[in-house]
Amino acid sequence: MLMLDAIADRRIREAQERGDFDDLPGAGAPLDLGDDALVPEELRAGYRLLRNAGFLPPELEECREIRELEQLLVAIDDADGRARAVARITFLLARSGASRPRKDLRIEQAYFERLMERLG
Numbered sequence: 385m386l387m388l389d390a391i392a393d394r395r396i397r398e399a400q401e402r403g404d405f406d407d408l409p410g411a412g413a414p415l416d417l418g419d420d421a422l423v424p425e426e427l428r429a430g431y432r433l434l435r436n437a438g439f440l441p442p443e444l445e446e447c448r449e450i451r452e453l454e455q456l457l458v459a460i461d462d463a464d465g466r467a468r469a470v471a472r473i474t475f476l477l478a479r480s481g482a483s484r485p486r487k488d489l490r491i492e493q494a495y496f497e498r499l500m501e502r503l504g
Contacts, residue, residue: 420432427441443480446476446479446480447480449472449476450473450476450477453469453472453473453476454473454499456469457469457470457473457502458502470499473499474496477495477496
């Protein structure tokens with residue numbers, strides 16, 4: 385990977401020397417971070433890279449996985465498969481709740497109860 389990095393760095397330097405980046409729109413202007421206003425400043429660059437690469441931040445990835453598991457639960461017929469899916473959802477909810485600064489267990493409990501009603 386180091387060789388690939390060196391090649392990329394060299395090509396970027398060559399393009400800078402030729403002036404290929406001089407006439408780009410917004411050159412010299414600060415980046416517009418308005419859409420990242422709710423993201424802590426130290427995470428903005430990383431989250432922007434993730435988004436531009438087609439990935440989600442870890443918190444949103446967990447939410448996406450929970451939603452997919454909920455949809456899968458409807459289609460699972462065997463009890464063992466359902467139990468594994470519910471266990472995974474419970475784990476993801478607990479992990480995402482632990483990473484939040486403030487937890488509102490009533491909301492999570494209400495969510496879990498609604499999920500169990502749908503399954504029951």
